[in-house]
Amino acid sequence: MSRARLGQSWLRPAVGVVIGLVLVAVCGSVLSATLLFVAAGILVSILYSQAVSFSIGFGGVATFGNQAFYGMGGYLVAWLSINEGFSNTGLLILIGIVAGILGSSLTVFLVRGQTGFVFGMLTLAIGQTVYEFVSSTSVAGGTGGYAGLVRGPILGLDLNNASTFYWFLAVIVIVVTLLLYGVRRSAFGQVLSATRQSALRVETLGAPVNRYKAVAVMLSGGLAGLAGALFAFTYGAVDPSMFYWVAGAAPILAGILGGMRTLTGPIVGATIYGGVIYAFSLSATVGQLYVSLIVLAIFLLMPDGIVSALASGIRSLSTRLGGAIARSPGQPTERKA
Amino acid sequence: MTGKIDSSPGSTEPSAATASGIVMAGIDAYYGRHRALAGISAEVPAGSTLAILGRNGAGKTTLLRSLISGFGVRVTGDVLIDGASVTGLSADEVVRRHDIGFVPDDRRIFPLSVADNLRVAALGSRGWKSDAERVLALFPFLEQRLSQLATTLSGGEQQALAIARAAMRRPRYLLLDEPGEGLAPITVQRLVDGLRLLQAEAACTVVLVERNMEMIGALCDTAVGMSAGRIIWRGAVAELRADPQLLEQVLLPATAAQETGSSHDSG
Numbered sequence: 001m002s003r004a005r006l007g008q009s010w011l012r013p014a015v016g017v018v019i020g021l022v023l024v025a026v027c028g029s030v031l032s033a034t035l036l037f038v039a040a041g042i043l044v045s046i047l048y049s050q051a052v053s054f055s056i057g058f059g060g061v062a063t064f065g066n067q068a069f070y071g072m073g074g075y076l077v078a079w080l081s082i083n084e085g086f087s088n089t090g091l092l093i094l095i096g097i098v099a100g101i102l103g104s105s106l107t108v109f110l111v112r113g114q115t116g117f118v119f120g121m122l123t124l125a126i127g128q129t130v131y132e133f134v135s136s137t138s139v140a141g142g143t144g145g146y147a148g149l150v151r152g153p154i155l156g157l158d159l160n161n162a163s164t165f166y167w168f169l170a171v172i173v174i175v176v177t178l179l180l181y182g183v184r185r186s187a188f189g190q191v192l193s194a195t196r197q198s199a200l201r202v203e204t205l206g207a208p209v210n211r212y213k214a215v216a217v218m219l220s221g222g223l224a225g226l227a228g229a230l231f232a233f234t235y236g237a238v239d240p241s242m243f244y245w246v247a248g249a250a251p252i253l254a255g256i257l258g259g260m261r262t263l264t265g266p267i268v269g270a271t272i273y274g275g276v277i278y279a280f281s282l283s284a285t286v287g288q289l290y291v292s293l294i295v296l297a298i299f300l301l302m303p304d305g306i307v308s309a310l311a312s313g314i315r316s317l318s319t320r321l322g323g324a325i326a327r328s329p330g331q332p333t334e335r336k337a
Numbered sequence: 338m339t340g341k342i343d344s345s346p347g348s349t350e351p352s353a354a355t356a357s358g359i360v361m362a363g364i365d366a367y368y369g370r371h372r373a374l375a376g377i378s379a380e381v382p383a384g385s386t387l388a389i390l391g392r393n394g395a396g397k398t399t400l401l402r403s404l405i406s407g408f409g410v411r412v413t414g415d416v417l418i419d420g421a422s423v424t425g426l427s428a429d430e431v432v433r434r435h436d437i438g439f440v441p442d443d444r445r446i447f448p449l450s451v452a453d454n455l456r457v458a459a460l461g462s463r464g465w466k467s468d469a470e471r472v473l474a475l476f477p478f479l480e481q482r483l484s485q486l487a488t489t490l491s492g493g494e495q496q497a498l499a500i501a502r503a504a505m506r507r508p509r510y511l512l513l514d515e516p517g518e519g520l521a522p523i524t525v526q527r528l529v530d531g532l533r534l535l536q537a538e539a540a541c542t543v544v545l546v547e548r549n550m551e552m553i554g555a556l557c558d559t560a561v562g563m564s565a566g567r568i569i570w571r572g573a574v575a576e577l578r579a580d581p582q583l584l585e586q587v588l589l590p591a592t593a594a595q596e597t598g599s600s601h602d603s604g
Contacts, residue, residue: 186461187456187457187459187460187461187462187465188461190449190453190456190457191457191460191461193447193449194447194449194457197447197448198445198447200407200408200409200428201441201445201447202429202457203407203427203428203429203432204405204407204408204428204429204432204439204441205429205432205439205457205458205460205502205503206429206432206433206437206460206506207429207460208427208429208430209429
């Protein structure tokens with residue numbers, strides 16, 4: 001038996017990166033400065049949706065408190081930059097990631113031993129507790145949060161340039177997507193995925209299921225912290241709404257829209273969700289209604305998400321085309337002796 | 338009591354505690370508040386092969402699950418593996434500490450490719466490819482299916498994959514729950530061939546829940562008969578095969594009518 005048959009192909013991710021770079025380049029060259037700013041916000045939403053989709057969709061761990069890690073990443077970066085004068089952007093982003101990992105680790109510790117719905121509700125309760133603490137005390141800037149964060153340079157790049165900042169975020173999204181691809185295909189990812197399908201089965205193989213789930217939540221927390229940090233850099237300000245449960249629901253919604261269990265689902269979902277919201281944002285009175293109707297229509301037509309529906313459509317089309325080619329009279333069907 | 342049917346509860350005792358192998362000392366097992374096993378005492382010396390027989394609801398599957406405290410079974414009493422108590426440990430700890438390969442009923446393979454099913458079973462081991470090659474040698478027909486979605490395999494191939502998965506981490510104990518269920522005789526023979534190769538290669542201790550006497554005869558030396566959550570007979574497999582009346586008594590004991598069975602338990 002060839003060992004190669006047990007290995008994995010890196011062709012698909014390579015093609016994915018090329019397509020991603022082309023899309024980013026096209027958007028970067030045609031969008032105005034205002035729309036590049038909107039696109040930057042969408043890229044942050046993509047990261048946030050990737051974070052929650054990994055734990056909930058891929059790992060099957062019902063965590064509804066990611067907004068706490070998102071807010072912690074954003075707040076810590078804003079506070080260090082504005083109040084303490086930190087200007088090293090790379091270090092600040094790293095601190096945002098670490099804040100998310102620490103926050104999620106603490107959450108995992110507090111809800112240890114719980115599973116399923118109870119686990120999810122406890123993580124939501126922890127998230128809401130953090131929100132109440134941030135919004136009702138003056139410890140973290142009170143209801144106003146922090147404003148006035150200035151983007152420092154990174155690797156000689158001026159992030160105050162809209163195009164540069166857009167590319168900076170796009171590259172981070174591509175790197176994170178590749179990282180998630182690797183994690184999903186790794187032994188850890190395969191066991192985690194199997195755990196989502198049946199924790200009992202995986203236990204009988206000797207896998208410490210709770211440890212796998214904990215690592216998934218921590219990885220998701222780190223990514224949420226990264227998204228929060230980049231949110232602070234994008235908008236230059238943070239406020240307690242980052243910690244509110246609605247802030248945690250939006251990336252879940254975007255993930256479901258695109259397909260939570262797929263790698264590209266959160267990217268597609270967050271892009272469409274963000275795009276639709278922006279498109280209807282000018283009509284403040286009925287804009288939200290249109291957004292809700294469009295999202296509802298997508299949910300009804302594509303319950304497994306846009307990416308799964310597209311993949312299924314392409315498979316069906318290729319099967320039909322294959323059949324048509326096979327039936328074509330001009331095609332030689334069989335060599336006769 | 339070898340060779341005789343005994344319906345009195347908890348009357349079968351292990352001959353002696355051993356430092357290696359499995360010893361069950363007065364174990365009860367529960368699903369919630371429902372007691373599925375009562376006062377089970379038995380011994381499986383290292384390197385031996387034991388078959389567990391009985392009709393539906395007798396407690397066969399529960400007994401197998403009790404050895405690893407898996408699938409939500411709550412066990413009281415003592416289960417000793419390699420001389421160490423495993424009571425109170427989680428299923429994954431028992432499996433890891435004592436190198437147990439567990440093949441559950443209904444195959445329970447993952448909806449991944451055949452190769453990925455084997456990879457999951459390796460739990461991140463770097464040498465998983467060589468382990469995969471080793472277990473695929475037991476069931477060569479799986480080699481052609483490596484990239485196929487495992488849930489689209491035939492029943493026999495799925496069962497072979499479930500066994501191969503359990504064999505990935507070189508088990509010293511192999512616990513099998515009705516691997517021959519619903520399979521054609523030729524398929525059962527292919528599984529038996531693979532299992533005998535595995536036994537010869539790893540000299541592992543085998544506990545087999547099964548009703549197919551051909552498979553039992555090919556793989557096991559000794560057997561216990563169960564009814565209503567209790568062991569009612571123990572003896573040599575050859576003795577059972579030679580005496581159809583005794584076999585009928587073990588598989589359909591007089592107490593069958595009194596059995597309550599268990600809705601959680603296929604065996």
